[in-house]
Amino acid sequence: MSERIEVRKTYKLYVGGxxxxxxxxxxxxxxxxxxxxVANAAKASRKDARDAVVAARAAFAGWSGATAYNxxxxxxxxxxxxxxxxxxxxxxxxxxxxxxxxxxxxxxDAAVDRWVWYAGWTDKLAAVLGGTNPVAGPYFDFSxxxxxxxxxxxxxxxxxxxxxxxxxxxxxxxxxxAVVVSSYQRPLPAITLSEVLATSDVPGGVANLLTGDAxxxxxxxxxxxxxxxxxxxxxxxxxxxxxxxxxxxxxxxxRAPADxxxxxxxxxxxRMTPFLETKTVWHPMGV
Amino acid sequence: xxxxxDPTAPGRPVAPGAPDxxxxxxxxxxxxxxxxxxxxxxxxxxxxxxxxxxxTRSIKTTAKAWAIDTAISMxxxxxxxxxxxxxxxxxLAAKARRPDPADGSCPQVAAVCVYGDxxxxxxxxxxxxxxHTAAVATAFPSGRASREVKLADVRDxxxxxxxxIDMVIDRGAFxxxxxxxxFDEVVAVKEAxxxxxxxxxxxxxxxxxxxxxRRASWLAMLAGGDFIKTSTGKVSPAATLPVCLVMLExxxxxxxxxxxxxxxxxxxxxxxxxxxxxxxxxxxxVAGPDWLDPVWxxxxxxxxxxxxxxxxxxxxxxxxxxxxxxxxx
Numbered sequence: 001m002s003e004r005i006e007v008r009k010t011y012k013l014y015v016g017g018x019x020x021x022x023x024x025x026x027x028x029x030x031x032x033x034x035x036x037x038v039a040n041a042a043k044a045s046r047k048d049a050r051d052a053v054v055a056a057r058a059a060f061a062g063w064s065g066a067t068a069y070n071x072x073x074x075x076x077x078x079x080x081x082x083x084x085x086x087x088x089x090x091x092x093x094x095x096x097x098x099x100x101x102x103x104x105x106x107x108x109d110a111a112v113d114r115w116v117w118y119a120g121w122t123d124k125l126a127a128v129l130g131g132t133n134p135v136a137g138p139y140f141d142f143s144x145x146x147x148x149x150x151x152x153x154x155x156x157x158x159x160x161x162x163x164x165x166x167x168x169x170x171x172x173x174x175x176x177x178a179v180v181v182s183s184y185q186r187p188l189p190a191i192t193l194s195e196v197l198a199t200s201d202v203p204g205g206v207a208n209l210l211t212g213d214a215x216x217x218x219x220x221x222x223x224x225x226x227x228x229x230x231x232x233x234x235x236x237x238x239x240x241x242x243x244x245x246x247x248x249x250x251x252x253x254x255r256a257p258a259d260x261x262x263x264x265x266x267x268x269x270x271r272m273t274p275f276l277e278t279k280t281v282w283h284p285m286g287v
Numbered sequence: 288x289x290x291x292x293d294p295t296a297p298g299r300p301v302a303p304g305a306p307d308x309x310x311x312x313x314x315x316x317x318x319x320x321x322x323x324x325x326x327x328x329x330x331x332x333x334x335x336x337x338x339x340x341x342x343t344r345s346i347k348t349t350a351k352a353w354a355i356d357t358a359i360s361m362x363x364x365x366x367x368x369x370x371x372x373x374x375x376x377x378x379l380a381a382k383a384r385r386p387d388p389a390d391g392s393c394p395q396v397a398a399v400c401v402y403g404d405x406x407x408x409x410x411x412x413x414x415x416x417x418x419h420t421a422a423v424a425t426a427f428p429s430g431r432a433s434r435e436v437k438l439a440d441v442r443d444x445x446x447x448x449x450x451x452i453d454m455v456i457d458r459g460a461f462x463x464x465x466x467x468x469x470f471d472e473v474v475a476v477k478e479a480x481x482x483x484x485x486x487x488x489x490x491x492x493x494x495x496x497x498x499x500x501r502r503a504s505w506l507a508m509l510a511g512g513d514f515i516k517t518s519t520g521k522v523s524p525a526a527t528l529p530v531c532l533v534m535l536e537x538x539x540x541x542x543x544x545x546x547x548x549x550x551x552x553x554x555x556x557x558x559x560x561x562x563x564x565x566x567x568x569x570x571x572x573v574a575g576p577d578w579l580d581p582v583w584x585x586x587x588x589x590x591x592x593x594x595x596x597x598x599x600x601x602x603x604x605x606x607x608x609x610x611x612x613x614x615x616x
Contacts, residue, residue, distance in 0.1 A: 050607050057609070225600075226609020248606075 010040040011187075013048055013211065014194030016055030017204015022212075023047045030187060033098030041187045044212035046220040049179065052208035053226055056150040056177040059205030064147045064175040068123035075122065075173060077200045079115035085196060086112070089189055093161050096186035110264055111165040118169040121272065125174065128269070129276065140283040145276040147175030148252055149228030152221035154214045154235045154242075160186035162263045164193065167233055170271035172207060176229065179208045179221065183234065187211040214238075222246045229275045232256040308545055309509055316467045323466055326505060329497035329533055338528035341572055342565040351564070355599050356394050358563040358591075359386060361581045363421055363552065365400040365589050366616070367428075367520065373408045376401055379616050380412030387596050388614060390603065396592065397581040398451060402427070403444030410448030421486070422449035425476060428490075428519035430455035434472060441479040451484040452476070453587075455519060456503065458493045466506060473510035486552055486585075487512035491530045492522040500530055504537035514550040520587065525555025528565060535573040551578065554587025560598040563591060 010027060012019040024045035030038050063071070082089065086108050094104035130144040151171045156163030160183045171178045182190030194209040210217065214234050221227055222245040229252035232239045239256035246253050254274045312322040346354055364383045366375060380399055387393040398419035399409045406422040413420055422444035426432035432440075441452055454476050460468045477485050487507035491500050507515050515534055518525040531553045538549045551574070557563060563586060570578045578584050593613045600608040 053607070053609075220607065223606030224609070225607060225612055245606075 008040070011042060011191045011211070013042050013044055013052075014191075014198065014207075014209040015048065015052045015205075016058075016208065017198060019194070019198070020048075020051075023051070030096075030185075032095035038095060039188065041191065041211040044181070044210035044217055046217060048210055048212075049181075049217045049220050050224070052179040052210060053150055053152075053221070053224055055205035055208055056179050057226055059203055060147075060149060060177045062203055063172075063177055063206045066175075068126065068175075071173065071175060072119045072122035074201045075115055075119035075169065078196060078202060079112050079119065081196045081200045082108075082115065082193070083112050085192065088192055089161060092188040092192060096160050096188055097158070107159075107162045111162045114162065114165050114267070115169055117267070118173040118272075121170075121269075122173050122175075125272065125276070129273065130278070133280070135282075138284060138286045140285045141280065142283075143278050143280040145174075146279050148275045148277050149176060150226060151176045151178050151229040151231065151252075151275050152224070152227045153178050153180040153231040154218050154221075154233060155180055155182050155190065156260050156263070157183045157185065157214075157234045157236065158260050159183075159263050161189035161193070163233075163260065164190055166263050166267060167231055167271065168193075168207060170267070171231070171275055172202075174272050174275050176275050177206045177208075179227070180210065181214045181217050181221070181234070182209060182211050184211075184213050218242055219245060222251070223248060225249050227251060229253070231271075231274075233260070313467065313470055313509065316465070319466050319470065320464060323502040323505060326498075326501055329501055331497055331529075334497055334529045334532055338532045338569065341532075341569050342528060344565075344568045346564050346568070352599075352602050354564045354567050355560060355595050355602070357579065358560070358567060358586065359595050359599070360394040360397060361585050362396040362592050362595070363398045363400045363554070363585045363587045364396045364592060365520070365554070365587050367400070367402060367423060371402060371405060373405060375616065376405045376408045377412045380409055380418075382592070382614055382616055383413065383418050384416050386592060387599065390599075393596070393599065397585055400451075400453065400587065403440060403447060403449065406444050406447035406449040410450075419451050419484075420449050421451035421453055422447070423453045423455075423519075424449075425454040425472075427453070427455055427488075428521040430457050430490075431459075434475065437472070438475060438479045441476050445479070445481055445483050449483060451486060452480050453486045453488055453516060455488045455490060456507065458490055461503060461506075462494070462499070466502075470506055470510050473507055473512060477511040484513040485511070486514035486516045486550075488516045488519055488554075489534075490519055490522055491517045491526075492524045497529065497533045500533045501537055504534050505541065508537070508541045508547075508549045512549065514552050514585070516552040516554055516585075516587065518553075518555040518587075520555030523556070526553035526557055526587075528569065531566060532569060532573055535570060535578070538578070539574045548577070548583060550583040550585065552585040552587055557586055557588050558590050559594050560591075563595065 022042040022044050026043040027040045028043045030041050032038050089108045090104045133141040135141040153167050190209050197207050222242040231254040235256050313319050383396045383399045398421045400421040401409050403422040403424050410420045424440040424444045425437040489503040504515050534551050542548045596613045597608045
């Protein structure tokens, strides 16, 4: 029997619930930690980013309008589907990040747990971050957190799965829709995650994953007038410049940490609160 | 004009717009059918391939800026909803006058297109701007009413202040081969329009074949239509590139044969700047640059203008804009 011919993979982007090629037609080759070819990934252009923002904007009304309970169910479903493909994720994380099989598996487990953790938060945010306000007047006054809109996420460059999930899941949990630019050197877990999102119950356009160079696409997303928030975690040295661009359209900015944090720690609420607006209602009473 | 309503009446007059060369083709039902069916057939695969190929042109930088401004000046800003109100028409007229309130260099649109009863509101709101008031008439969008009602509809719209009338042809009659009935109706409507320009809607989504589109185009042009328009926007598919290609060929051939230039208006389904630019490329390549003018080419659209404005802002500011940055109607 002849030797089996290897399947050479060329992956695509995930935009609006579909898997298009890059508008530019560009791809780049992805190597594992030892420099061996693994697959080709699409190299997204600024127009792909623009299309992704359009898709995210279109999906925003439905996703932010869904009940918090429903969003939690959907995010939990992502964890379920991801658990079923844990072996594939572990292999990609091990190859991309140069981890041992056991450590890669631990990172995948942590990523699945992170989805579950954020899924639990969807219907608790309003209780924790909102509430009634004591005011000196005949009003019932209360505040509720609301999603800010379309959020661009420049995903961590080093932690290709746990870091990615830690950045994406909080955005979706708040009810925002996301345009993610994955790690440039290690895009495979992001590609597989997009396949997971497509086959779980996440509506098309709610999460859009672009593989490509954050240094190239980041400035377009930071300047884009229809992007309401941006997470600069994976921006690297360009972060300061992007912050400045983002100020031009008054975006919510999650600033880049000095160095990529240890993603295994308790995330707290710090990645959700930047992408929430507070709506306060003054309701006349007692008259 | 009662005799025009009766195709069998002797001594039929030549249609007002019909040139001498074709004066006799409408002398009888059989002659007209023979003429229309004698038009060269459309190569469907060829037309679609040519339209697709013309759609691949890359238009960038200064050419794109010119194309966007030209497209804006060709827009018939349209609202044809049952829920239209005078207030909505006035705000549409305000948008037509100054599409981008933040940028005075943005051109005006060509016309505002409304239902006939709101034409007066539109005319008053557009007074002194040079923007035309277009009204749909003849039992738009189905065209299913008696001829008296259709003509009354047209006269009413003109009396209300419309200077452009968008009529629909009787697709039932056309598809069952009663071409002369359709022709007479267009002639009668043209007369009822008086000085108003007449746009003839073929509703190509219901005509099924490109051959039928070509025949309907010639029929409308022979009957004196000033414009041929693809669709009402109420039927899918609406304006497609191959259909527009066939119609542009028809107006080009008609001018070559008679010297009379007729305009083209695709309507419905054109939503993006890219679509609009594809149409502009096609006009230039198929009909010729003479048609690259709001007098001879219009886009019937409502959401297209917003996308054109977003692209215009992108060119001006260097960064992508969003739907929060155009005025809503």
